[in-house]
């Protein structure tokens with residue numbers, strides 16, 4: 001996940017699903033103003049082309065990603081003066097930079113949380129980034145039926161040599177239900193439309209579940 005050019009040219013599926021998510025939460029996105037962080041922004045194309053147009057006009061957006069290559073590419077291709085900037089950030093870090101804590105009115109994250117081994121830590125960090133009352137909307141993959149096929153493919157000598165690479169990239173998919181989106185609010189009010197594994201994490205962290 002460090003080839004911004006290739007990713008930006010091939011993320012049509014992600015874009016389609018992000019647009020669908022935005023359609024479902026259109027009011028929430030329209031009302032997003034203040035400072036917004038897009039966590040796991042990748043090369044920055046979805047941040048600028050999809051997120052920026054659907055949030056409030058006054059919003060200031062920061063795209064954040066663990067990959068220096070992605071951030072460098074995003075800065076070069078998608079930064080917009082005073083409107084959209086990009087920073088390196090590991091959402092699983094155990095030392096969240098102090099200058100980011102409670103600095104955002106909203107957090108979004110599209111197709112990035114499932115790359116985290118420690119989902120809980122990532123969610124705790126997203127929570128810390130938010131100001132009191134801040135809201136997060138997250139789209140992630142917890143499981144896809146294609147992953148059920150991989151063990152079978154591994155048994156086939158034609159595919160076996162390639163499977164290790166695939167297994168390395170999916171070994172972080174440690175949750176066991178289908179893909180999802182969910183929102184949460186820093187004033188501990190709600191968690192919507194999340195799957196059971198995430199519900200457990202939220203429940204144990206004093207969120208109210210609707």
Ligand SMILES: C[S@@+](CC[C@H](N)C(=O)[O-])C[C@H]1O[C@@H](n2cnc3c(N)ncnc32)[C@H](O)[C@@H]1O
Nearest residue numbers: 040041042046065066067090091110111112115
């Ligand atoms: C599939 S891309 C999604 C990019 C963009 N959000 C989109 O939907 O097109 C996942 C991104 O998450 C980033 N990522 C993975 N682990 C991360 C972490 N711990 N902290 C921040 N970003 C991370 C990867 O570097 C990658 O750019």
